[in-house]
Amino acid sequence: MINIPEVKLGIVATSRDCFPITLSEKRRDAVVKACTEKGISIKEITTTVENEIDAMNALKEVYDLGVNALVIYLGNFGPEGPETMLAQKFDGPVMFVAAAEETKDNLYDGRGDAYCGMLNASYNLNLRNLRVYIPEFPVGYAEEIADMISDFKDISRVILGLKKLKIISFGPRPQDFLACNAPIKPLYDLGIEIMENSELDLFEAYNNHKDDKRIPDVIKDMEKELGSGNMFGGILPKLAQYELTLKDWVEKNIGASEFVVFANKCWPAFQTQFGFVPCFVNSRLAASGIPVACETDIYGALSEYIITCATNLPATLLDINNTVPKDMYESNKDKIGDYKNSDLFMGFHCGNTSSCMMKNFSMKYQRIMHRLLEPDKEPDITRGTLEGTIRPGDITLFRLQSTADTKLRSYVAEGEVLDIDPMSFGSIGVFAVREMARFYRHVLIEKNFPHHVGVAFKHAGKVLYAAMKLLGVDDVSFNQPATMLYKNENPFK
Numbered sequence: 001m002i003n004i005p006e007v008k009l010g011i012v013a014t015s016r017d018c019f020p021i022t023l024s025e026k027r028r029d030a031v032v033k034a035c036t037e038k039g040i041s042i043k044e045i046t047t048t049v050e051n052e053i054d055a056m057n058a059l060k061e062v063y064d065l066g067v068n069a070l071v072i073y074l075g076n077f078g079p080e081g082p083e084t085m086l087a088q089k090f091d092g093p094v095m096f097v098a099a100a101e102e103t104k105d106n107l108y109d110g111r112g113d114a115y116c117g118m119l120n121a122s123y124n125l126n127l128r129n130l131r132v133y134i135p136e137f138p139v140g141y142a143e144e145i146a147d148m149i150s151d152f153k154d155i156s157r158v159i160l161g162l163k164k165l166k167i168i169s170f171g172p173r174p175q176d177f178l179a180c181n182a183p184i185k186p187l188y189d190l191g192i193e194i195m196e197n198s199e200l201d202l203f204e205a206y207n208n209h210k211d212d213k214r215i216p217d218v219i220k221d222m223e224k225e226l227g228s229g230n231m232f233g234g235i236l237p238k239l240a241q242y243e244l245t246l247k248d249w250v251e252k253n254i255g256a257s258e259f260v261v262f263a264n265k266c267w268p269a270f271q272t273q274f275g276f277v278p279c280f281v282n283s284r285l286a287a288s289g290i291p292v293a294c295e296t297d298i299y300g301a302l303s304e305y306i307i308t309c310a311t312n313l314p315a316t317l318l319d320i321n322n323t324v325p326k327d328m329y330e331s332n333k334d335k336i337g338d339y340k341n342s343d344l345f346m347g348f349h350c351g352n353t354s355s356c357m358m359k360n361f362s363m364k365y366q367r368i369m370h371r372l373l374e375p376d377k378e379p380d381i382t383r384g385t386l387e388g389t390i391r392p393g394d395i396t397l398f399r400l401q402s403t404a405d406t407k408l409r410s411y412v413a414e415g416e417v418l419d420i421d422p423m424s425f426g427s428i429g430v431f432a433v434r435e436m437a438r439f440y441r442h443v444l445i446e447k448n449f450p451h452h453v454g455v456a457f458k459h460a461g462k463v464l465y466a467a468m469k470l471l472g473v474d475d476v477s478f479n480q481p482a483t484m485l486y487k488n489e490n491p492f493k
Contacts, residue, residue, distance in 0.1 A: 001314075002288050003259050003260065003288065004289050005161050005258070007069050007156045007160065009067065009069050009070075009071065009149065009153060010043040010071065011042055011070075012058050012062070012070065012071070012072050013027070013028035013048045013049070013075045014049040015048050015049070015075060015076055016050070016076060016117065017079070019076035019077055019112060020076070021050065023075055023112050024073075024112070026075075027099045027142070030142035031142045034143045035146045038143075038147070042071070043066075043067055045058050045062060045065070049083055050079060050082070051082050055082040058086060059089055069092055069095075069156035070087075071149055071152065072094060072097075073097055073145070074098035076112035076113060076114055077114060078114065080117070081124065084124040084125050084127075084128055084130065087130055092156070093159040093470065095133040095135070095149070096122075096138060097134075097135065097149075098114035098117060098118045098139045099145075101115075114139060122134065135152075151463055151466070154310050154312075154460075154463045155470060158309040158464075158471075159467065160309075161259055161305065161306075161309040162190050162191060162192055162471070163191045167192060167193070167195070167261055168260060169194070169195070169196045169263040169301075170198070170296070171197075171199040171264065173265070173295060173296040173297070180450050185402075186406050193256070193257050202249075205249060209245050212241060214244055218240035222240060222280070225284070226361075228362075230362075231362050231363045232363050232383045235276050235363070238276045239280055239281050239384055242276070243281045246292070261290060261292070261304065262285070262292040263300065264278070264293070265294075268372060268373060271369055271381040272381060275380075276381060276383055277381075277382055277385055280351065280363060282352040283316075283351065283354045283355065283386045284354070286316065289308055291308060292352070294317070295452075297317065297452050299399070300399070303399045303401075303454035306464065310456065310460050310463045310467060311457070311458055313357075313457050313458065314357060314457070315456055315457075316354065317352065318427070318452070319347065319349055319453075320345060320444065320451055321345065321347060321451075322346045323344075324345065324346060326341060328423070328430075329344065332418070335418055336432070340437075342436060343435065343436045344436065345436060346422055346429065346430055347390065347428065347455065348426045350426055351366070351426055351427050353390060357390060357391055357457050358389065358390060359392065360388040360389055361386050361387065362386075362387060363383070364387040365379035366382045366385050367426075387428075388427065389421065389429055390427060390428065390429030391417065392416070392418060392429075393458075394414070394416050395416060395455055395457055396413070396456040396458065396461050397412070397414075397431075397455060398411070398412050398413075398455075399411055399454055400473065401450070403448070408473045409476070410476045411439075411443050412461045412468075413433050413439060413479040414459045415433035415436075417430065438480065438489065439477075439480070443477040446486075447477065465478070
């Protein structure tokens with residue numbers, strides 16, 4: 001994947017001066033060894049922090065080693081002031097974890113009391129107004145701490161990515177998709193840059209690439225990807241020209257940022273002027289780590305990028321689109337298991353999901369646009385979608401969105417795509433999420449989320465939820481089980 005940050009982990013041990021420093025150092029060594037065995041690369045900071053001078057020396061060592069995500073490890077009780085000062089002065093994501101006691105045979109001179117020390121550390125972090133990642137149960141043995149560090153690496157990739165991200169958009173959001181429109185002020189609060197452009201800017205840049213000598217090579221790459229699914233090869237030159245236009249726009253306009261995503265208006269004037277549907281290009285860029293949200297959905301593009309950083313996999317943006325008919329539900333019970341019909345829905349978009357995330361795919365045309373723009377004609381300007389069934393397997397639904405009064409809110413829900421033929425068009429699949437109907441009513445509707453959802457192609461709820469909290473997003477919803485009522489859910493239904 002390109003367009004995502006490389007996380008360089010470091011671990012610093014802390015030691016309260018009335019405890020043996022060797023206890024912290026021995027336990028730190030064990031964590032590093034466990035990380036190595038699990039394939040987690042982490043730099044071991046040799047300075048153990050007992051006081052403020054140690055904290056500054058450790059910070060210098062951290063930066064000298066190029067560390068951008070820091071694990072502060074309480075090998076014993078730890079000094080709450082110096083260790084939280086280190087977190088305050090480090091410019092990057094920080095995790096606090098602590099050592100569990102290893103054996104009943106060494107609870108005199110070998111007891112570290114880090115279980116107690118984490119309480120003092122958390123209090124001091126609050127005094128300094130610091131947001132750090134503290135796992136659900138942050139005290140563990142070396143192997144358990146290594147697993148927590150693995151999660152922290154994914155969380156850190158999100159935080160680091162957003163700090164250097166630019167969102168580039170083309171065109172105003174369509175009138176009938178006002179739900180995708182939200183204030184951009186919270187983007188700046190997250191450290192994200194935004195560059196809004198006219199569709200004319202994009203059209204001019206596209207026309208300037210008409211005779212680009214790179215177009216034939218891009219066509220060959222597209223043909224290789226499509227294989228036997230290349231149903232409309234004649235549209236590939238225009239699509240290749242458009243792909244080069246977007247890539248070159250990044251090169252010329254990335255500026256002070258390091259990472260870029262797009263949110264582009266894609267219809268209806270796009271088809272009449274550009275002469276194609278951009279979905280296949282969007283899918284290809286997403287596969288490389290550059291999501292392109294359609295309908296100028298700026299927060300949709302942001303949500304896709306967060307997913308990409310969290311999973312190291314391409315994301316997609318789908319409509320939470322339609323219910324699953326009862327006869328389809330009944331005829332596929334062997335694949336559905338104990339899901340209720342109301343747990344199911346179809347996720348759909350015109351054709352923007354990367355081919356690597358599809359069970360089957362081919363180049364086709366956008367049927368809805370075809371009805372509108374060229375009825376009773378062979379598809380021409382509506383060609384360019386990548387259609388097929390989304391591959392079955394684990395998924396996570398996710399979106400970060402601003403309210404009208406610039407408050408950030410989010411949701412996360414894990415589920416799966418079922419191995420069922422959706423018997424329809426577009427990039428589409430049958431999705432199953434426990435208690436989806438209640439989630440739909442009391443989160444998506446009640447909290448005014450739009451119809452677009454970011455889809456991660458694995459279970460990533462733990463990482464995404466923690467990343468939102470680390471970003472300061474307090475309102476993070478999830479699909480609550482039947483035994484847990486939503487705030488405004490009618491208990492008498």
